[in-house]
Amino acid sequence: MENKKKVIFSGIKPSGDLTLGNYLGAIKNWVKLQDEYDCYFCVVDLHAITVQQLPADVRRRTLEILAIYIAAGIDPEKNTLFIQSHVPAHSEASWLLTCNAYMGEMSRMTQYKDKAQKGGESIGAGLFNYPILMAADVLLYGTDLVPVGKDQVQHLELARDLAERFNRLYSPTFVVPEPYVAKTGAKIMDLQDPTKKMAKSEENPNGSIQLMDPPEVIRRKVSRAVTDSLGVVKFIDEQPGVKNLITILSTITGETIEEIENKYEGMGYAQFKTDVAEAIVSELEPIQNKVKELLNNKTYLESIYKAGAEKANYVSMKTLRKMQKKIGLIPVAK
Ligand code: AMP
Ligand code: TRP
Numbered sequence: 001m002e003n004k005k006k007v008i009f010s011g012i013k014p015s016g017d018l019t020l021g022n023y024l025g026a027i028k029n030w031v032k033l034q035d036e037y038d039c040y041f042c043v044v045d046l047h048a049i050t051v052q053q054l055p056a057d058v059r060r061r062t063l064e065i066l067a068i069y070i071a072a073g074i075d076p077e078k079n080t081l082f083i084q085s086h087v088p089a090h091s092e093a094s095w096l097l098t099c100n101a102y103m104g105e106m107s108r109m110t111q112y113k114d115k116a117q118k119g120g121e122s123i124g125a126g127l128f129n130y131p132i133l134m135a136a137d138v139l140l141y142g143t144d145l146v147p148v149g150k151d152q153v154q155h156l157e158l159a160r161d162l163a164e165r166f167n168r169l170y171s172p173t174f175v176v177p178e179p180y181v182a183k184t185g186a187k188i189m190d191l192q193d194p195t196k197k198m199a200k201s202e203e204n205p206n207g208s209i210q211l212m213d214p215p216e217v218i219r220r221k222v223s224r225a226v227t228d229s230l231g232v233v234k235f236i237d238e239q240p241g242v243k244n245l246i247t248i249l250s251t252i253t254g255e256t257i258e259e260i261e262n263k264y265e266g267m268g269y270a271q272f273k274t275d276v277a278e279a280i281v282s283e284l285e286p287i288q289n290k291v292k293e294l295l296n297n298k299t300y301l302e303s304i305y306k307a308g309a310e311k312a313n314y315v316s317m318k319t320l321r322k323m324q325k326k327i328g329l330i331p332v333a334k
Helices: 020-031 055-071 089-098 104-105 110-122 125-139 149-169 215-223 240-253 257-263 270-295 297-325
Strands: 008-012 038-043 080-083 143-145 178-180
Touching: 008 020, 008 125, 008 240, 020 055, 020 143, 020 240, 020 270, 038 055, 038 125, 055 080, 055 270, 080 257, 089 125, 089 297, 104 110, 104 125, 104 149, 110 125, 110 149, 125 149, 143 257, 149 178, 215 270, 240 257, 240 270, 270 297
Parallel strands: 008 038, 008 143, 038 080, 143 178
Antiparallel strands: none
């Protein structure tokens, strides 16, 4: 028991086509963690429906994300890969946690506040509750570490608060999870507006590179990326566009920021942009080919998410039963 590996849980929601930000900020880091940890990687479909989605899009993207996980190098034999809605304990635990969450703390979630500002009165209640479902995802598996981009750290704080509160109100039940934010790639910015993060739902399609974009589209988007008139490749706040491209290059090639700055000294932006585009293409192209292959083999994908759900159901149900019992719910008669 002492040698038990630490547990990792993370997920991506099928609410839009995945971007280079999702890949560099999340998936690429997961690949590095799979040997050292006991990992659960989930396609969080219940999170995607917090905003209206076309059913066909949800279906297509859910399988595509699963295929991307595998194509990017996450070994389905070593890790538990599953689809959130196949494991009912997530929804049930989410309700139990909702009853111990405060309106005040939920109202302080910046992602919700941003969306509420835009949505007004008709903003969905699911968007308000969503961080509690995310806490349930993580807490059900005794998760120690949650690898996410910077934008999710506040949600993780809430998960910690809810875990500690439950442990205090009843008795120690949950491991209190820690966020795990990688040093590079934690926040990839929009290519057209480098003050905003590169997001799935971006209205301006030139601002975000999609994981499945063909090479010529990637090259075009990078060549049109906003830079500035300074003409030097430097990692400074005055040049948010260039800074972002340096981050992308460094995260892909592993070169340090100084190495990149030195390499392009006195060279302007043309060669730099070409190299950034080629680095992205050579990173993504093999993954894209593998994804296409996997999507043609639905039987294989099905066998992966079936096995994943079995394992996830087993582990999460044990935690859910504990929660129910501690709260005072009568166990189901055998
Ligand atoms: P989402 O697209 O919100 O479902 O995010 C899925 C995962 O990708 C989370 O771990 C995010 O933190 C990460 N992520 C999303 N966008 C970016 C970005 N622009 N830069 C880095 N990480 C990101
Ligand atoms: N909320 C996360 C996002 O928008 C996705 C997510 C749902 C998640 N549940 C999770 C991430 C559990 C890590 C762990 O990116």
